[in-house]
Amino acid sequence: MQHKSFADMQCPIARSLERVGEWWSMLILRDALRGARRFDQFQKSLAIAPNMLTRRLNSLVESGLLERRRYSDRPPRYEYVPTESARDFRPVLWLLISWGTKHFAPEGPSLLIVDAKTGARADPIVVDSASGRPLMSPDFTLAAGPAAGARLRRLYEAAGESNAAAAEGPRAKAARKKARLN
Amino acid sequence: MQHKSFADMQCPIARSLERVGEWWSMLILRDALRGARRFDQFQKSLAIAPNMLTRRLNSLVESGLLERRRYSDRPPRYEYVPTESARDFRPVLWLLISWGTKHFAPEGPSLLIVDAKTGARADPIVVDSASGRPLMSPDFTLAAGPAAGARLRRLYEAAGESNAAAAEGPRAKAARKKARLN
DNA sequence: CAGTATCCTGTCCGATACTG
């Protein structure tokens, strides 16, 4: 990430990454959503250098994912509590857990999503909220939305064709040259 | 990423990040899943420096997310095609899109998930595959799985209590000191 | 306990030039 806030910044994935794309950010969020609040809780759980923790914590606060809340006046002490957007991020984390476990954990799951009351294991899948249809099936694609700029729209104009990128004509090359943004 | 492959490498989130945590990786995956196959397709779509693209492409191949496939013999030419694990990653991307759009796109959606045939917009949510229950509700938590090491297990031992982290006793501090791994 | 202050290394990433 760093300074490359341009290029594709219209893409919502890029925008998300700008907030949580750093290595530690998601791990910190994971802990915050688990109930961690205070500096040293994060530090001990993550074994992260204190200066890094400060930096990531601040950037998460800046992005509106954590709220810095004073819990003591003398001495002044703060805790970091997840905001709504952080709580909204939980499903992403869950999917990442499920995906990582499935593909990169030959020894089996080290982290499970469970029903808090019954303790029953849950297995996260993504469905369309309206129809309930699972979205894993290949009959869903991406398409340019109303707020898409010309660049994005060009890439996604053919909503249905998933292998169409290869078929793109070699023209319009120069036109695209420096039209990075948008 | 980089050399910090220790610390919390048992966490499936960390493992996932190790594969797709670089800034460009997810964007490349996004394009690959859209149908991009060849070097310059990625390059034009992403406006990424060629050396970076090479690096990211190679690391994705190494991680088993892309397959490098020869499509021409003279001259030798390769294309990069998403593997099953990459296709499994699509839901994560969708959620990231949905999350990013909801929280960081005041101008509205620039990317939509649509039914490929009808063009109808889909709205991704995460549910338990067995019960169909939405997982957003706070009555799901994380718990240590069978493959969890002592460290992880300690953090997640109390499956149900979501705000319990603060209640952890101040003892067992020295014991944890250098027990980073596991 | 909750950080801040320094210093250092690795590498992500960009820009540009070059090649079969």
Place this chain on the structure above:
DNA sequence: CAGTATCGGACAGGATACTG
């Protein structure tokens, strides 16, 4: 077209020391 080779800058991340 599909990259490789080099160079330089910014910053993530680590280690350690210090403070109210």
